[in-house]
Amino acid sequence: MWKCGPWNENKMMKFETKVRDFCPDHIFDCGQCFRWSRGEDGSWTGIAGSHVANVKLIPDTGQNISSEQTISTGTLIVTGICGRQGETEEEFRRFWREYLDLDRNYSEIKDFLRRRDPAMNRVIASGEGIRILRQDLWETMISFMISQNNNIPRIKGCIEALARSFGAPAGRFMGEDYYSLPSPEVLAGLSREDLEVCRLGYRGPYLIRTARQVLDAGGMKAVELQLSEAKEKGPEALVEALREFSGIGPKVAGCIALFGMADLRAFPVDVWMRRIMHEIYGIDEKNVREMERRGREDFAPWGGLAQQYLFFYARQ
């Protein structure tokens, strides 16, 4: 086992594994992450924390696939550069296995959801290769604070600008330079004028205030511990704890719980969810309370995954 390094060499690493219920187009284009982009060959390249990689699915040969059927079974190839100095191959593999949530059986969960609700048959069929990425908490917090009242292409632009302006270099990969997002320490030291280059609009001050709240609470380690304790008490307690931060309301808190804390019970309701839940279940578009209740109770304990299938279906 060799270790990567020196740091600036961008040593390449790679691992392969058999997967099912895994479609990169579904995973990286379902609105849960904003730092991945699709290549001509259908693979996706992006950054998670300071880890840069390309993710490619090679479909099993001999599959009888019609043109409209999505492929979510095959060999997954993750190629990347080490995420930090001295990272071993084993650590590289472990990082991406966890990030891509490869050790969860999605077939069982999908069967469960379809049994609970017949409407889930067509909903899941549209995005059957979705997985919930297990993203870094702080990244998820700033990403979804930026997402409010914003569209996905512009959210991506804002996040990239933030990384390039105030983040740290994470290496050069496939001809592109990658930057991690700024830490709470860095963001807390900025003024709203400093952030204007990122075109965050009124969300800029939210980021700065939240970064300062994190430092006041003792840093991200302390915050993560606090939030984990809230999560133990239940999904509502976690959302309430997240709402203590500036710029985090019920919807953003739900996304952070789901994507940044792996709380698969969380059921964030946004404009797309209001539309689709009105269409499928006839719930009044203004009745977010009822939608949250349905998401929480009808799909328990996998409301968050049901939410992702519904969101993907709604955006089709």
Added chain:
DNA sequence: TTCCAGGTACCCC
């Protein structure tokens, strides 16, 4: 030009 985007904070009743 107006509308819209993975909403939130703040004010008013």
Added chain:
DNA sequence: GGGGTACATGGA
């Protein structure tokens, strides 16, 4: 506690 409204920005 529910119901308005301002808040930046840029693409359609």
